[in-house]
Amino acid sequence: MKPKTYKWGIIGPGKIAGKFSEDLAKVPGAELYAVASRDKGRAEEFAEKYKFSQSYGSYEELAQDKEVDIIYIATPHVFHCENTLLCLRNKKAVLCEKPFAMNSEEVSKMIEAAKEHNVFLMEGMWTVFLPHYQYLLEKIKSREFGKLLNLKADFGFAAPYLPEKRLYNKSLGGGSLLDVGIYPVFAALSLMGVPEKVKAKAEICNTGIDESCIINFQYDTGAVASLDCAINNTTPTTASLTFEKATVTVKNRFHEPTSILIEQDGKEKEIHFEVNSRGYNYEAAHVQQMLDEGRTESTVMSFQKSRELMGLLDLIRTRIGLIY
Numbered sequence: 001m002k003p004k005t006y007k008w009g010i011i012g013p014g015k016i017a018g019k020f021s022e023d024l025a026k027v028p029g030a031e032l033y034a035v036a037s038r039d040k041g042r043a044e045e046f047a048e049k050y051k052f053s054q055s056y057g058s059y060e061e062l063a064q065d066k067e068v069d070i071i072y073i074a075t076p077h078v079f080h081c082e083n084t085l086l087c088l089r090n091k092k093a094v095l096c097e098k099p100f101a102m103n104s105e106e107v108s109k110m111i112e113a114a115k116e117h118n119v120f121l122m123e124g125m126w127t128v129f130l131p132h133y134q135y136l137l138e139k140i141k142s143r144e145f146g147k148l149l150n151l152k153a154d155f156g157f158a159a160p161y162l163p164e165k166r167l168y169n170k171s172l173g174g175g176s177l178l179d180v181g182i183y184p185v186f187a188a189l190s191l192m193g194v195p196e197k198v199k200a201k202a203e204i205c206n207t208g209i210d211e212s213c214i215i216n217f218q219y220d221t222g223a224v225a226s227l228d229c230a231i232n233n234t235t236p237t238t239a240s241l242t243f244e245k246a247t248v249t250v251k252n253r254f255h256e257p258t259s260i261l262i263e264q265d266g267k268e269k270e271i272h273f274e275v276n277s278r279g280y281n282y283e284a285a286h287v288q289q290m291l292d293e294g295r296t297e298s299t300v301m302s303f304q305k306s307r308e309l310m311g312l313l314d315l316i317r318t319r320i321g322l323i324y
């Protein structure tokens with residue numbers, strides 16, 4: 001049987017929207033249909049570059065287009081909640097970029113709206129759909145390497161200091177935790193669960209956002225996660241996992257399609273995961289599969305997972321005294 005075709009729309013044609021579109025074009029059954037910008041000219045330019053057939057000069061017009069099935073939201077974090085609510089009210093399925101929103105209160109509003117309108121909604125925590133991540137989750141479930149005792153993960157890059165731009169601008173939700181720290185935090189959450197104790201320290205810069213952050217999770221089982229992130233410094237961006245019977249290193253950059261090194265019984269084995277994309281096609285294909293199955297919530301990146309993730313990010317921000 002021929003797969004159903006889904007017409008995708010994009011809100012916020014910035015950097016990530018371009019990369020996502022390139023991967024979306026590789027997903028069977030995905031039609032690059034429409035793009036919306038606050039500026040009609042920018043929407044037209046993006047549509048031409050990535051081969052979308054429609055372009056709109058407002059987000060409302062895209063949300064109201066009866067042809068659109070799924071909308072991918074790629075605006076700065078502070079707009080995720082309002083953009084998502086707009087799409088859900090118009091009965092569009094939504095894939096919203098990470099972080100899902102600015103805090104747990106907004107996440108709850110979005111989930112309640114999805115339930116009220118009976119429409120699919122998912123946070124674009126794309127890493128969880130990558131083959132190497134699925135492999136690790138499977139190993140943890142099967143206990144092949146024994147219990148996971150320790151996780152170390154980091155994500156840091158040296159972004160130019162541009163106070164007006166998204167990363168350093170507090171009014172746009174800037175800071176290292178929500179931009180890149182979310183990856184190590186999500187790694188700990190998805191591989192080890194919700195920690196019992198959370199400690200965190202950050203360097204707050206002139207614009208009032210966290211340029212870097214160090215986080216420590218402790219679990220009742222004795223397991224520990226040491227996580228850090230930065231937007232003012234390039235760090236190895238790897239993850240190492242110590243199990244009872246093996247050590248696993250997820251190479252640079254650990255959240256992307258990558259390879260894994262396993263050391264067990266004195267032997268080393270490297271596993272390469274063949275991925276012919278940046279990796280965003282996996283989450284997009286998953287959204288379509290969920291819609292094929294008539295679901296309004298992902299079986300992988302569930303509402304509960306998004307709530308837990310935002311709960312941890314809120315708690316870390318309380319520890320470092322960062323209030324938006």
Ligand SMILES: NC(=O)c1ccc[n+]([C@@H]2O[C@H](COP(=O)([O-])OP(=O)(O)OC[C@H]3O[C@@H](n4cnc5c(N)ncnc54)[C@H](OP(=O)(O)O)[C@@H]3O)[C@@H](O)[C@H]2O)c1
Binds near residue numbers: 124
């Ligand atoms: N999954 C990933 O790997 C990944 C990677 C990078 C970023 N992200 C996430 O994606 C989101 C966007 O990041 P980005 O790096 O693509 O940002 P970006 O390049 O700045 O693009 C954001 C877009 O949002 C729109 N926008 C609406 N209101 C805006 C405002 N007041 N100021 C600036 N832009 C505004 C703009 O489009 P118009 O003005 O044309 O409408 C702009 O092109 C963030 O939430 C980020 O966390 C995810």
